[in-house]
Amino acid sequence: MSKYQSVRGTRDLLGKTKKTFRSIEHIAYETAQNYGFQEIETPIFEFSEIFHRAMGETSDAVSKETYTFKDRGDDSITLRPEGTAGVVRAYVSEGLAQNNPNKLYYYGPMFRYERPQKGRYRQFYQIGVEVLGLENPLADVECIDLAYSILKKLQLQNRCQLEINTLGDTESRHNYRQALVDFLTPLKSQLSADSQVRLEKNPLRILDSKDENDRKLIANAPQMENYLSETSKKFFETVLHGLTELNIPYKVNPKLVRGLDYYCHTVFEFVTTELGAQGALLAGGRYDGLVETLGGAKTPGVGWASGVDRLTDLLESTMNLETRKPVSIITLGDKALTVGLKIARDLRAKNTYCEVFMTGNFKKKLEKANKLQTEKAILIFEQENGSMEFKIKDFSTGTETATTLEAIQKM
């Protein structure tokens, strides 16, 4: 065994896993196109400041999980831990505001230094969308509808549940945050170490603490819904009404807050119970302040991202992957092999999947073709006088029929 292995938390995608990845990405891409989304690909690294500003110093993703390094020009660089910050940076630096609203779709690897386990990797892949320039709550509904359509096409809609909550506008969130701090401060010493830090820096995050004791303490905490301004309430009602009208089942979860600082109003997650602790399949929300934070004009935004690794984990064993059956070219003699390569090249140019076998005797080649579920093979025999004899073999009946190069070229 080689002493070289992939870095902990990374993996090689190949075979059925890679095929499932590609087919999920393809379905997501096509569906997003139907919804009028344009694809964007941003670099996998940005100046660290982009993520620090966008995600807030206190988010776990930035404070503990980023891959950050100085490059040779002494700039601080971070491998992207998520897609939104880069897309919003591009929106500002490419001057996309003039085309508003922008509906953008992306796919690619993300990097987080988390503790690896099933469904959690240090390099993982997300598909995601961002809608910039629409303040209408129905933009949130369209975004969620796109997510739901993709999950439906993947036949996952009954294996997960949409949970949704509102964080309200800035004022509502500010008032709620204060109420939460007032409630938790007397209990501070009983909170987990992580939540004690959160109480100072990002108290809302205590609501989604995984710590048992934290959960008990927050059971009686004030509820966001009592701190929502009238506009915030109306916004949320419009979103929920839209979901009902579009027949998208949901459950309001008042404890859903999402880890990042930039969310406001709608936050949502599609969760499954089938992947143990890593149940979040797709997550997103509204982020009306983010563009401004990254130096653009005040612009509303809403979006989501979904972990393709997790979708693959759920689908790998059940997904119907198309297996293409090749036209196999089976040759006898060195010159016949070259003729075979030429025929294959012409068939491949017509988009036919064609296999030419380079090793093994004639019988072995037939066996290989059979293993690949070949239905039709072209047999090429080199004669003693150097000329070629051609046959077509039908694998379903076993019959071989003599043919000519001209007839093959017309296939």
Ligand code: AMP
């Ligand atoms: P987040 O940006 O943390 O809201 O994550 C969005 C989605 O990406 C999650 O719902 C997961 O499906 C996926 N995800 C996040 N972190 C990881 C990870 N470390 N490994 C695999 N998938 C992840």
